[in-house]
Amino acid sequence: MIADLGNRAPILNVRSVDKTFNKGVVALRRLSLTVNEGDFISLLGPSGCGKSTALRLIAGLMEPSIGKIDWTGGQGADDLGVVFQEPTLMPWATVAKNVWTPFRLRGQSFRSVKDRIEEALSLVGLEKFANAYPRELSGGMKMRVSIARALVTRPRLILMDEPFAALDEITRQKLNDDLLNLKARTGATVIFVTHSVFESVFLSDRILVMAARPGRIIKEIQVPEPYPRGIEWRTSAEYARIARETSDTLHGATGATEAAE
Amino acid sequence: MSLTDTTPAAEPIEGPLHDAQEERKARRKKMEKIAKYVLPVLVMALAIWYWDRLVVWNNIPKYILPGPGLVMKTLFSDWGILSSALLVTLKITAMALGVAVIGGVAIAVIFSLSRFAEMSFAPFAVILQVTPIVSIAPLIFIYIDNRFIALLFCAWIVAFFPILSNTTLGLKSVDHNLSDLMTIYRANRWQRLRYLQLPSALPYFMGGLRIAGGLALIGAVVAEYIAGTGGIGSGLAFRILEASYRLNIPRMFAGLILIAATGVIIYGLTSLVSWLALRKWHESALNRE
Numbered sequence: 001m002i003a004d005l006g007n008r009a010p011i012l013n014v015r016s017v018d019k020t021f022n023k024g025v026v027a028l029r030r031l032s033l034t035v036n037e038g039d040f041i042s043l044l045g046p047s048g049c050g051k052s053t054a055l056r057l058i059a060g061l062m063e064p065s066i067g068k069i070d071w072t073g074g075q076g077a078d079d080l081g082v083v084f085q086e087p088t089l090m091p092w093a094t095v096a097k098n099v100w101t102p103f104r105l106r107g108q109s110f111r112s113v114k115d116r117i118e119e120a121l122s123l124v125g126l127e128k129f130a131n132a133y134p135r136e137l138s139g140g141m142k143m144r145v146s147i148a149r150a151l152v153t154r155p156r157l158i159l160m161d162e163p164f165a166a167l168d169e170i171t172r173q174k175l176n177d178d179l180l181n182l183k184a185r186t187g188a189t190v191i192f193v194t195h196s197v198f199e200s201v202f203l204s205d206r207i208l209v210m211a212a213r214p215g216r217i218i219k220e221i222q223v224p225e226p227y228p229r230g231i232e233w234r235t236s237a238e239y240a241r242i243a244r245e246t247s248d249t250l251h252g253a254t255g256a257t258e259a260a261e
Numbered sequence: 262m263s264l265t266d267t268t269p270a271a272e273p274i275e276g277p278l279h280d281a282q283e284e285r286k287a288r289r290k291k292m293e294k295i296a297k298y299v300l301p302v303l304v305m306a307l308a309i310w311y312w313d314r315l316v317v318w319n320n321i322p323k324y325i326l327p328g329p330g331l332v333m334k335t336l337f338s339d340w341g342i343l344s345s346a347l348l349v350t351l352k353i354t355a356m357a358l359g360v361a362v363i364g365g366v367a368i369a370v371i372f373s374l375s376r377f378a379e380m381s382f383a384p385f386a387v388i389l390q391v392t393p394i395v396s397i398a399p400l401i402f403i404y405i406d407n408r409f410i411a412l413l414f415c416a417w418i419v420a421f422f423p424i425l426s427n428t429t430l431g432l433k434s435v436d437h438n439l440s441d442l443m444t445i446y447r448a449n450r451w452q453r454l455r456y457l458q459l460p461s462a463l464p465y466f467m468g469g470l471r472i473a474g475g476l477a478l479i480g481a482v483v484a485e486y487i488a489g490t491g492g493i494g495s496g497l498a499f500r501i502l503e504a505s506y507r508l509n510i511p512r513m514f515a516g517l518i519l520i521a522a523t524g525v526i527i528y529g530l531t532s533l534v535s536w537l538a539l540r541k542w543h544e545s546a547l548n549r550e
Contacts, residue, residue, distance in 0.1 A: 088436065
């Protein structure tokens with residue numbers, strides 16, 4: 001739909017952020033990043049490159065050591081949706097009650113947001129499982145509930161921290177397809193942390209390749225293929241070319257770091 | 262398609278499927294299901310029968326070991342005294358457990374709200390717990406005039422610690438991602454407690470409750486032994502003590518049976534409460550097939 005990356009309104013600016021942990025470990029150096037409305041950004045890198053730290057900073061779970069994170073128009077209570085690596089559901093609550101959580105914390109009764117919850121569940125194809133308990137669901141279905149919970153407030157930005165890493169390949173593929181469908185239907189803005197080159201090329205329109213020690217962005221690769229993307233995108237020559245370029249960048253960086261040691 | 266070429270076609274299957282191992286397993290499962298109920302009853306009946314025979318064969322006098330028949334008879338004939346004593350013990354046990362639940366959970370919540378409160382006061386709870394109630398009780402009876410309150414206090418000391426320590430552990434055992442989620446959605450302290458910590462702590466609390474139920478009874482009985490004064494309003498332990506002074510061994514046995522039965526019923530009730538509270542979601546209460 002939107003292939004032109006230049007004309008979107010910025011919703012978030014990460015300005016030259018450093019994060020240093022105690023004992024002097026520099027997790028991130030000079031991280032600068034503008035997130036525009038409708039972006040699907042992948043943070044791609046080896047473990048220890050600070051991609052999860054970047055996500056936690058944006059989520060407000062950590063404060064930057066130096067630098068600033070600015071939301072256009074300030075950050076509201078429901079500007080963020082988050083999907084973790086694990087489904088992170090409350091086992092004592094039904095699927096619908098889990099999706100209700102963000103509203104509940106704002107004092108909104110279940111009844112008053114029932115339609116929104118049903119809408120979110122139908123977006124992830126789980127409308128029939130509203131009254132099931134998480135333990136009754138498969139790993140992939142739990143992840144869908146988690147996504148529904150992130151979507152339900154219609155946040156300005158959704159953060160996903162390697163959400164499908166623990167799933168089997170077939171489920172993962174399916175959820176990737178579904179995520180793109182969701183993206184096309186809701187126009188959601190997403191930051192997606194992954195260590196899979198193929199996942200990042202398949203899903204995102206901007207890939208930020210990161211390197212470790214210190215964690216930093218070394219290159220931005222743009223993927224101009226418009227959404228919705230289907231199976232033909234995965235088999236196209238352009239996909240293969242970008243995947244090669246991304247992979248070379250990633251391994252060049254990893255190799256350089258290893259050589260430096 | 263070389264793969265399909267080399268794979269032989271599946272043999273057509275005729276008749277019903279048999280798997281000796283699966284059948285053995287199923288048979289065993291069925292047996293275990295029956296044995297689960299039959300065995301304990303059978304063994305208990307055998308033990309009682311042997312007890313009876315032992316008394317009869319050896320001509321043991323009733324002031325040393327009464328037979329089960331005589332104990333049952335005493336249970337009925339002395340029911341007036343025993344039942345009113347049982348009621349007193351039950352009342353103390355139930356109230357001690359109730360106060361232990363309220364106190365244990367309340368202190369656990371305070372501990373979870375303030376690490377400093379926990380650091381400051383947890384040692385007191387531990388000291389109370391590790392000092393045998395038998396050794397503190399005489400002091401308690403000196404300082405607290407009201408005998409009922411003193412008994413209650415003794416039973417409470419014994420019962421409240423497992424609830425406190427289990428609930429404290431439970432309130433801390435929160436999934437850290439869920440905790441992050443609460444932060445991201447800007448939950449306040451109260452919401453975090455209400456929606457995340459208390460439900461997470463529920464299985465732990467239930468474990469504590471089951472232990473505390475039995476301990477409350479033990480605490481009540483031990484305290485009664487120490488309190489020792491007779492008359493109206495005395496519990497089962499006192500009646501047992503009194504019977505032993507009078508060499509009324511059958512009544513001692515009858516009293517013991519009542520205490521044991523009470524303990525079993527308390528355990529059954531707390532287990533039932535636990536199951537009812539957790540059956541929808543917690544592993545401990547789920548039937549695996």
